[in-house]
Amino acid sequence: MEVDPERAPLIAWAFERYAEGEASVTALLRDLTARGLVSVPTPKRPSKPLGKNALYRVLTNPYYAGVIRYKGALHPGAHEPIVEPALFDQVQSLLKARNAHATRHVQHAHHLKGLLHCGTCESRMLLDFATNPRGTTYAYFVCSGRASKRTTCTRRAVPVQVAERLVANSYANITISEDDYRHLAAEVDAAFDKRGAGRDREFADLTANRARLEAESDKLLAAHFADAIDLSTLKRHQDRIRAGLADIGHRLREHDEQHVGGRAFLHDSLRLLTDAHRAYAHSDDGSRRLANQAFYARLEITEDEQLRPRLAEPFATIVQATTGGKEAEREHTTSFDVACSRKTLWVGPVGIEPTTHGLKVRCSTN
Numbered sequence: 001m002e003v004d005p006e007r008a009p010l011i012a013w014a015f016e017r018y019a020e021g022e023a024s025v026t027a028l029l030r031d032l033t034a035r036g037l038v039s040v041p042t043p044k045r046p047s048k049p050l051g052k053n054a055l056y057r058v059l060t061n062p063y064y065a066g067v068i069r070y071k072g073a074l075h076p077g078a079h080e081p082i083v084e085p086a087l088f089d090q091v092q093s094l095l096k097a098r099n100a101h102a103t104r105h106v107q108h109a110h111h112l113k114g115l116l117h118c119g120t121c122e123s124r125m126l127l128d129f130a131t132n133p134r135g136t137t138y139a140y141f142v143c144s145g146r147a148s149k150r151t152t153c154t155r156r157a158v159p160v161q162v163a164e165r166l167v168a169n170s171y172a173n174i175t176i177s178e179d180d181y182r183h184l185a186a187e188v189d190a191a192f193d194k195r196g197a198g199r200d201r202e203f204a205d206l207t208a209n210r211a212r213l214e215a216e217s218d219k220l221l222a223a224h225f226a227d228a229i230d231l232s233t234l235k236r237h238q239d240r241i242r243a244g245l246a247d248i249g250h251r252l253r254e255h256d257e258q259h260v261g262g263r264a265f266l267h268d269s270l271r272l273l274t275d276a277h278r279a280y281a282h283s284d285d286g287s288r289r290l291a292n293q294a295f296y297a298r299l300e301i302t303e304d305e306q307l308r309p310r311l312a313e314p315f316a317t318i319v320q321a322t323t324g325g326k327e328a329e330r331e332h333t334t335s336f337d338v339a340c341s342r343k344t345l346w347v348g349p350v351g352i353e354p355t356t357h358g359l360k361v362r363c364s365t366n
């Protein structure tokens with residue numbers, strides 16, 4: 001690897017210029033290209049101006065500070081450095097800081113970005129900006145179908161503030177009352193209890209078997225110390241016991257996840273819904289984004305600027321149960337699905353007696 005006399009001064013200058021902290025990599029590249037920095041020609045490729053990535057590689061290459069990277073570690077090279085190590089380090093921290101800033105910027109994108117869809121043609125709505133002649137910039141959501149002419153959609157742009165208000169208001173519609181909460185929580189408990197009843201026997205058996213195996217293991221060890229059994233016999237029995245205990249542990253964890261975890265998940269979901277509207281109104285951008293992703297599978301804005309939300313599970317089922325429940329009660333029969341994405345379990349329809357709700361709890365594997 002050689003830095004020729006023509007490029008070396010330009011590269012040294014690039015490090016100094018960038019370390020001043022005022023020029024972006026793009027601006028620096030423009031300056032360097034104007035000053036005549038081109039790539040080293042190869043038999044296949046003639047020299048040409050550097051691209052942004054190539055310049056980025058130059059600025060992060062420790063070679064220019066007199067260091068070579070060999071098998072992942074840095075070693076002092078035999079060549080003359082073009083830049084002082086301190087200058088090189090300064091450039092690295094600047095690059096890192098700017099990258100972090102860029103990442104933050106992406107993460108703090110608008111909390112509705114990517115969630116809204118056009119109610120007319122179902123395309124995703126994109127965040128767009130328009131600046132008026134006086135220099136004021138306005139943010140809008142525009143239909144990507146219309147913007148790209150992929151569809152014949154003619155829907156108007158929706159000001160960001162309108163979209164924000166519609167979504168914030170939608171949380172009032174999905175918030176459930178304390179009464180609803182108590183009613184639904186009781187149904188969830190009843191369904192899990194009914195399902196758990198059959199499993200209690202299994203749980204007791206597993207626990208008893210675990211205790212038996214542990215006692216056997218202790219006895220074997222004592223026998224071995226008393227020279228009653230040899231080491232290979234001990235080992236054979238211990239292997240069997242270890243395998244048995246591992247299997248029991250696995251079954252108990254499964255038991256725990258399905259019953260305790262699934263039940264807690266549904267209770268948490270119900271609890272979230274009782275406070276949804278107030279919580280959303282008091283949340284920061286990041287939390288709103290999370291909430292929108294958690295509660296909604298899709299949010300459409302219709303041509304007359306109404307929000308058409310589709311709830312994600314288990315919220316869709318819960319809300320449906322609270323709003324549709326009264327009608328169903330008159331018919332003396334209803335059953336509802338509660339699907340949750342975190343746990344794998346299936347609670348079969350229970351309590352389908354003429355005057356009670358049948359509650360079906362289903363969770364799909366994440």
Ligand SMILES: [Zn+2]
Nearest residue numbers: 118121143153
């Ligand atoms: Zn559209």
